Amino acid sequence: MKKRTTKPYDVCVVGGAGHIGAPLAAVLAKKGYRTLIHDLNRQAMDTLAAGKMPFLEEGGEAMLKEALAADMLGFSAKVSAIQGVPYIVLTIGTPVDEFQTPVLRVLTDCVDLLLPYLSDEQTIILRSTVFPGVTDYLHGYLRERGRKTLVAFCPERVVQGLAIKEIQSLVQMISGSTPEAEESAAKFFSKVARKIVRLTPMEAEFAKLFCNTYRYLQFAAANQFYMMTTAAGLSYARIRAGLMEDYPRMRDLPGAGFAAGPCLYKDTLQLAAFSDNQFSLGTAAIQVNEGLPSWIISRLRQQYALKEMTVGLLGMAFKANSDDARASLSYKLKKLLKPHAKTVLTTDPFVQGDKDLLPLEEVIRRSDLLILCTPHAAYAKADLRGKPVFDLWNFFNK
Template identity: 25%
Template sequence: MPSVSRSTDPRINVIGTGYLGATHAVCMAELGFDVIGVDIDADRIRRLSGGEVPFYEPGLEALLRKNLEAGRLTFSGSLAEAVDQADVHFICVGTPQRHDSGAADLRHVDAAVSGLIAAGLGPADLVVGKSTVPTGTATRLAAKLAAGAPGAELAWSPEFLREGFAVDDTLRPDRLVFGVAPGGTAERRLRTIYARTIDDGTPVVVTDHTTAELVKVAANAFLATKISFINAMAEVCEAAGGDVVELASALAHDARIGHRFLQAGIGFGGGCLPKDIRAFQARADELGVGRALAFLSEVDAVNARALTRAVALAREALGGSPTNRVVGALGAAFKPNSDDIRDSPALAVAETLRRAGAHVSVYDPAAVVNARACYPNLRFTDSVVSAVAGAEVVLLLTEWHEFRELDPAVLRPHVARPVVIDGRGALDPGRWRAAGWTYRALGRPQR
């Protein structure tokens, strides 16, 4: 991709080089800009500077190395250095759930803005928030900037990345949201940064700070609700004798509903949906409209019940007691094409069975290192075969392509009992049953 003029192009600083920040920095460089990524984590800066992505994301490492070699991308531990080099500053730091409540912890966001001001943010600089924050955050930060760095502008442009597809979602997003204050230059400058993306047909929504913040949390709340809805239907199907897969298929023909996020299973996890719906509820309570989002408590509860129902299926398959029984667990990441184990339903199921006395062996194509560090009492293996060796029940907990394509006939001789619990609705029941397996799944009849 040809480079553009360095004298007129925005020079970009990305604060925070975790999943969001590293991806954003690399992709901005891929679009032709000079980019510096900043983080207080020295090891992360070292690894990124050496061309190594510190997490699993398909396609990202190749782009990282390409743009390092091209000289468009650098990383630093000095925010002052970044402020000196750049005039557009993206805030991409984490907003985890607070330990004492469901609210978002905004310390890193506040520290980023304070650091920019202390580093000498210029009057012509633009600060762009991409972190997921409660509504009202941008208004507060804009006032902070006005007091500490007069003339600098603040925009809020939330990210909508899917782990496993983050490069494509950054370079070819399904929409861009620009939350800007009236009368400033932020919209024009953002359109300059995203000119290629806009020219390729990506729609742009220009709105105020508050609405831009709400777009992100509302989107995540909607997706979480859709997942919990189909899992609630799975509960009904189990009680009534229906088939949730056939139900979802029929629902999906309605264009108003669609098929995405209508796969019943052990629920959602990761670093976004769980914490974001809780933070959304907490902020609604602060605003005095908590009842408007009261349904999100049940969304969260349905999600938790999906885990317990999967464990109950495993207990049933083991004759009621997991004690000293051998269990093979396929999957540790919260979703495929990721090594993210935050709030992973897969690991929650595996650990619950271990605590109940089972001997649980886990295999995941990418997340074993992260999982082992957080769940040292589980046994982790380097292959499907070693994970299921001698198992009396096998659980599919993350729907990796490798697991979807397993040959049940080849796998059968390695297990003690051919029983599989499909926690993601990813397997072909007919194929597994034809190979002699007992197939069970949430919301599906045992035929």
């Protein structure tokens, strides 16, 4: 893949074809930074180079096309392309492993690849969500290898799907492992974000993890309230609506629903790992949120002869109006349900690459029972043919 011109780049987004990297790259280009995307995923880079977002991102495609037309965005599969680019923003995935602990190796492996092309004049901005202490660790890792490259941590806090808007409207947390690194990152982001706030790297690492974990705890509270009230034969949605009526102190109480996806669970685990697995609130939240699919099956087994029924799952993405099926609880439900039902059918209007997905109408027609897993707006108008629906979200308001 070739660069379009020989004009120098201001910034390279490493992992720039991913969910966080791609919208960020488009916004950076719009803000006047000539931006290079470097990613291991050539197919996703080709899609972007053709002016298409590899996933749903509101306003993403228009901004991408604009950046390409203005020659503000380039692509390279070669890591050597980072040479001489003043800012390198890392947006690679930061997963947890089979022991449910963070995999630092993905970051050091990435830095090892960059190392031959890094100079002391560059700034690495870590944007992936990391375990507390990782930014300073990477600073030391580079120093041990003879590089004085500045290292900053400026976490991403957007909600997936609305990144284009939120990158520009949210407050950006800035931190650096030295005052020069913090200053360099502040200079970079003052052109992009509405406002910046400065923290130390450890503070910013905790702050980002707290944002995701707190959301996860809130969802767990709602889901536990839901299970409790349902067991009592009551509607959580009705109770919630009643208690929220003109009562602003409870405006943050979420409705029930699957709390999943690539971030919330993983980041709760990162905090748990940091606190020597003594994060009891976090582990309780995981138990509640991850336990919801099997709780649903238990309830349905009490009500229906599932073994004789075809069950249709509506929505396989991890959240509404998204095409992202990563760590979606719909798939956990599908897997757990299979031994208990005659057949399990699945549908989703956005998810790509799942050969089992069927058209919505077919799933509704063939199913004896439906479970609304993901409340995509498109389902509001669906003709459910009077079939019974298990509606955890109270989406159909029945």
